[in-house]
Amino acid sequence: MFGSIQVGRILGIPLRVHVTFVILVLLIGLGGLLAGGPTQALWSMLFVAALFACVVLHELSHSLVARSYGVRVESITLLPIGGVAAMEEMPRSPREEGLMAIAGPLMSLAIAGALYGVMHLLHYAGPATYGGQPWLRMLVQANLIIAGFNLLPAFPMDGGRVLRAVLASRMSHVEATNIATSVGQAMAVLIGLAGIFVFKVNLWLVIIAIFIFVGAGEEGRQVRVRAVLERITAGQAMATRFETLPRDATLAMALAYATQGYQHDFPVVEGDMIVGVVTRQDLLTGLHHLGAQHTVGEVMSTNVCQVPPGANMADVYRRLAQGTCGVVLVREADRIIGLVTPESFREQLLAANGSPAGPS
Numbered sequence: 001m002f003g004s005i006q007v008g009r010i011l012g013i014p015l016r017v018h019v020t021f022v023i024l025v026l027l028i029g030l031g032g033l034l035a036g037g038p039t040q041a042l043w044s045m046l047f048v049a050a051l052f053a054c055v056v057l058h059e060l061s062h063s064l065v066a067r068s069y070g071v072r073v074e075s076i077t078l079l080p081i082g083g084v085a086a087m088e089e090m091p092r093s094p095r096e097e098g099l100m101a102i103a104g105p106l107m108s109l110a111i112a113g114a115l116y117g118v119m120h121l122l123h124y125a126g127p128a129t130y131g132g133q134p135w136l137r138m139l140v141q142a143n144l145i146i147a148g149f150n151l152l153p154a155f156p157m158d159g160g161r162v163l164r165a166v167l168a169s170r171m172s173h174v175e176a177t178n179i180a181t182s183v184g185q186a187m188a189v190l191i192g193l194a195g196i197f198v199f200k201v202n203l204w205l206v207i208i209a210i211f212i213f214v215g216a217g218e219e220g221r222q223v224r225v226r227a228v229l230e231r232i233t234a235g236q237a238m239a240t241r242f243e244t245l246p247r248d249a250t251l252a253m254a255l256a257y258a259t260q261g262y263q264h265d266f267p268v269v270e271g272d273m274i275v276g277v278v279t280r281q282d283l284l285t286g287l288h289h290l291g292a293q294h295t296v297g298e299v300m301s302t303n304v305c306q307v308p309p310g311a312n313m314a315d316v317y318r319r320l321a322q323g324t325c326g327v328v329l330v331r332e333a334d335r336i337i338g339l340v341t342p343e344s345f346r347e348q349l350l351a352a353n354g355s356p357a358g359p360s
C-alpha cells in the first residue's frame with residue numbers, strides 16, 4: 001500500500017505501518033504530554049501500541065485461516081482506522097470465506113476475554129497493581145468495540161463477508177455480492193450519518209463510512225468483472241492482427257511506426273523470437289530520457305507472459321492487474337497467435353455489459 005513502511009514479519013507475513021498511523025501515535029503521545037506530562041504521554045502511547053497489537057492479532061487470524069485454504073497473504077498494514085490484510089484473492093467457497101471473515105472478530109472477543117481475566121487477577125492481587133486496571137479496562141472495551149463493529153453486516157467488513165457467504169450458499173456468487181454490496185453501502189450511509197449527527201461529527205466514523213462505501217462498490221465491481229471474464233478464454237479475447245517491432249530499431253523509427261495505428265503494446269522480436277514487450281508510452285519515455293538513436297531493446301520490458309488459447313481470461317486479467325506482465329502473448333504450439341492487452345479487456349467488458357473497465 002502506498003505510503004506504508006515494512007516494520008517486520010509475523011509468521012512470514014510482512015507487517016507494514018502506514019505513515020498516517022505513525023503520525024497518529026506521535027500526536028497521541030504529544031496530547032498526553034501536554035495533558036499530564038511524560039508519564040501520561042508514555043501510558044497513552046503504550047495504550048495505542050497495545051491496541052494495535054490486538055488489531056494485528058485480529059488481522060493475523062483472518063490471514064492464517066485464509067492461508068490454510070491456500071490463499072497467499074501479501075501483507076498486513078496498520079492504518080489509523082484499523083488493520084488491512086491484503087490477500088492475493090478471497091477464498092471462493094462461501095464456507096471458506098465465512099470462516100475466514102469470522103476468525104477476526106472471534107480473535108478480538110478472545111483477547112477481550114483474556115484481558116478481562118487478567119484484570120480480575122490484578123484486582124485480587126491487591127491495591128499495588130490497581131493502577132493498571134483502568135488501562136486494561138479500556139483495552140477490553142476497545143477489543144469489544146472492534147469485534148462488534150466488524151460484525152456489522154457492512155460489506156466489505158467482516159460481518160458483510162459473513163453475510164455474503166451465507167447468501168452465496170443459496171444463490172450465485174455475483175447475486176450474493178450484489179446484495180451484500182447494497183446492504184454494505186446502506187450501512188455505510190447510516191454509519192456516516194450517525195458519525196455526523198449522533199456522535200457530533202466523529203471524523204473517524206465518517207472516514208470509515210467512506211471507506212466502506214467505496215470499498216463495497218469497488219469489490220462488487222471486481223466480482224462482476226470476474227464473472228464476465230470467467231466465461232471468456234484468451235483465444236476469444238486476443239487481438240490476432242498485431243504488429244511487432246525489431247529489437248534493434250531506433251526509438252525514433254519505432255515511435256514513428258507505433259503512432260500510425262491503434263496498437264498500444266508491441267511484442268519485440270529478434271529473428272523469430274519474441275524477446276520482450278514495449279508500450280507506446282515506453283517508447284515516448286525512452287525518446288525523452290535517452291534520445292532518438294537508442295534502441296527498442298533498451299526500453300522494452302523482458303517480462304513476457306504467455307498463455308495457451310484456452311486460458312481463462314479471469315486469470316489473465318489478474319496477471320495484468322497485478323502488473324506482473326504488461327502484455328500477455330497467446331501461444332499455440334511454437335507460434336504466437338495473438339496478443340492480450342489492457343485494451344482487450346475494455347472491449348470485452350463493453351461488449352459483455354456495456355460498462356468499460358479493466359486494469360489501468
Ligand SMILES: [Zn+2]
Nearest residue numbers: 104105150158
Ligand atoms: Zn476483520
